[in-house]
Amino acid sequence: MTSKPSYPEKTATRLVNGGRDPFAHHGFINPPVYHASTLLYPSAAEYVAHRARYQYGRRGTPTSEALADALAGLEGANCAGVALLPSGLAAASVALLSVLRTGDHVLVTDSVYLPTRKFCDEVLARYGIATRYYDPLIGGRIAGLIQPNTRAIFVESPGSLSFDIQDVPAIADAAHAKGAVVLMDNTWASPLYFRALDKGVDLSIQSGTKYIGGHSDVMLGTVSATAATWPRLHGLVDAMGLCVGPDDMYLGLRGLRTMGVRLAQHYASGMKVAHWLAGRPEVARIMHPALETDPGHAIWRRDYSGACGLFSIVLAPVPQAAVHAFLDALTLFGIGASWGGFESLAIPFDCASFRTVTPWAPGGPTVRFHIGLEDVDDLIADLERGFAALAAAR
Ligand SMILES: Cc1ncc(COP(=O)(O)O)c(C=O)c1O
Numbered sequence: 365m366t367s368k369p370s371y372p373e374k375t376a377t378r379l380v381n382g383g384r385d386p387f388a389h390h391g392f393i394n395p396p397v398y399h400a401s402t403l404l405y406p407s408a409a410e411y412v413a414h415r416a417r418y419q420y421g422r423r424g425t426p427t428s429e430a431l432a433d434a435l436a437g438l439e440g441a442n443c444a445g446v447a448l449l450p451s452g453l454a455a456a457s458v459a460l461l462s463v464l465r466t467g468d469h470v471l472v473t474d475s476v477y478l479p480t481r482k483f484c485d486e487v488l489a490r491y492g493i494a495t496r497y498y499d500p501l502i503g504g505r506i507a508g509l510i511q512p513n514t515r516a517i518f519v520e521s522p523g524s525l526s527f528d529i530q531d532v533p534a535i536a537d538a539a540h541a542k543g544a545v546v547l548m549d550n551t552w553a554s555p556l557y558f559r560a561l562d563k564g565v566d567l568s569i570q571s572g573t574k575y576i577g578g579h580s581d582v583m584l585g586t587v588s589a590t591a592a593t594w595p596r597l598h599g600l601v602d603a604m605g606l607c608v609g610p611d612d613m614y615l616g617l618r619g620l621r622t623m624g625v626r627l628a629q630h631y632a633s634g635m636k637v638a639h640w641l642a643g644r645p646e647v648a649r650i651m652h653p654a655l656e657t658d659p660g661h662a663i664w665r666r667d668y669s670g671a672c673g674l675f676s677i678v679l680a681p682v683p684q685a686a687v688h689a690f691l692d693a694l695t696l697f698g699i700g701a702s703w704g705g706f707e708s709l710a711i712p713f714d715c716a717s718f719r720t721v722t723p724w725a726p727g728g729p730t731v732r733f734h735i736g737l738e739d740v741d742d743l744i745a746d747l748e749r750g751f752a753a754l755a756a757a758r
Contacts, residue, residue, distance in 0.1 A: 375438060375556055376624045382434030383617060397614045398425040422607045431617045435576075435586055438554075439568065442561040444594040447587045447601045448608045448616075452571020455585030456549060457483045458606065459567045460516065462597040463545050466492035468515040473530065474721040475500040475523025477549060481718065484518075497721045500526075501659075504534035510542045519565075520549035521558075522660065524703075525713050525732055526724075527651035527676055529660025532667065536564025545593060551575075551704075555588070556627055557670035566593045574704025575672060578619040578626055581705075582612050626706070626737065630673030633743070634735040640744050641677055646751050648728050649678040673735035674703050676713070678726040679754075686757040687712050687729045693753030696738055696746040708736035708743055 373381065386393055400421035405411040418424055432446040439446070449455040460483070464470060472484055474497045484495040498509055500523060510517075517539045521530035536546045545566040550558055551574050560568035570576065572584030589597045608616075631654075638652045650657070652675035653664035664671075679687065691699055697710040710733050715724040735743065 378434075378437045379620055379622075379624045382437040382620065383430035383432075384434075395426060395430045395617070397610045398427045399610050400425050422605055423602060425610065427610050427613050427617075428608065431613045431620075434617060434620050435555075435588065438556065439561050439588045440555075440559050442590050443588050444591040445589050445598055447589070447597050447606075448572075448613060449585035449587065449601070449606055450608055450612075451583045452549075452551060452569070452573055452585040453477075453479050453483070454606065455569045455571065455587045456480045456547075457487070458600060458604070459547050459569050459587045459597065460484070460488065460518065462600045463516045463547070463567070463593065464488065464493050465515075467513060469494045469496065469511050469513045470516045470518060471496055471498050471506065471509055471514060471544075472518040473498060473500045473520050473523065473528075474719050475526050475528050475715075476518060476520050477524055478718055480518070480520075480549065499722050500528040500530050501722075502535075503531035504538050506535050507538040507541070510538065510544060514542065514544050516545050516547055518547045518549075522552055522653050522664075524549075524552060524674065525676060525715055525730075527653055527658070527660070529653045529658075529663045531663055532558075532560070532565065533563050540564065552672055552674060553668055553670070554623070554627065554672070556624060557631075557672070558668050561588060561590060563667060566590050567597065571704075572616050572619075573702060575623055575627055575630075576616050576619050577704070578623060579615070579705055580702070580707065582615040582619075584608060584612055584616045627670065627672060629737055630735060631670050633737070633740040634671060634673040634675060634733075636740050637733065637735050637743055637747070638675055641747070644751065646680055646682075646754060647677050648680045649726070651676040651678070672704070673708075674732070675735075676730055676732040678730050679728045681728045682754060682758045684712075684729060686754045687731065689757035690750040690754035691731070693750045694746050695749070696743055697733070697750075703734035705734075706737045707734075708738055709734040 435446040436443045519530050539546045547567045548560050548565040550560045550568045551571045568588045570586045572586050641647050653660040654671040697708045
């Protein structure tokens, strides 16, 4: 639960100051971490009156309020509240549940994060909510898929494996014209580079595990809501008893302070590595919307103010064993899922087994990179070692 922050500063300043009030805490710069369940009342009359600012650890503490306030400050004037959840996947599933009920229909991008897709197929289906997947590049033509019972449209832009950029404002216009709400997984850009609530999104989801935490040591999810969607979201989080541990909330708050400079470095290093990869004969295509050659570049340039360190490549055809040799030869890139930490990562992937509307035929093996905060020339040297191993194994 949060109120709108009153400070007018730019994003970098908000990242530093949001959710902090040192002189409310003896001058200490950071807010204290409240480990809390039971809260005592000074009298029976106060207990019965239910007017205390805090009522129970699960329902909010100064620590959760500090993080929610800091996050709300990044979203802009259309943010009425931010819910904190124990993971990014929980944020996506709870946001969906907050707007859907039995008999509803939801449109979900075919590029959606696979566990979110599983939640739709396995859990929403069990409660009588039908999911239809759509081509991420559909734009305003999504109007043709909206049925009388379509309550929500879920976008994820760009998709976190395939990097298809969606025309979110056009989708939002079509949704709102027919009374549907728009949910967005905005983890890739974050509100620093894509102000989702200003572009027509009603519920903006982030895996705080990624760049908010930034150090690969915390699981966290956030949902930022407009005035129209906040009451049901907040009510559902409260009714389901969902809350985040105090130390994890603190790690989120601590991560936010440096998120701007970290993201700027991930962006710059990611661009340098992507440009270098584009010149390699082993690479057939780069999937990175900030590159001019990318099919989503015009929309990215129109709507986004930056990019994070996550992108994919298509290799010129080689046996899968050669792709594994490439990955195994890397010493600075770890092989692991998730992303958004300080370290570089690389994984092989294949969307063919789960995409249902848009066939996945990239023309060669695909690899996703997360470009971390290491020296970028060291990363490039590491990739050169990988390509030498790939050549030896083909
Ligand atoms: C785009 C995207 N959304 C959501 C999630 C889920 O976040 P979490 O791991 O915090 O549940 C991930 C995790 O990899 C992701 O890549």
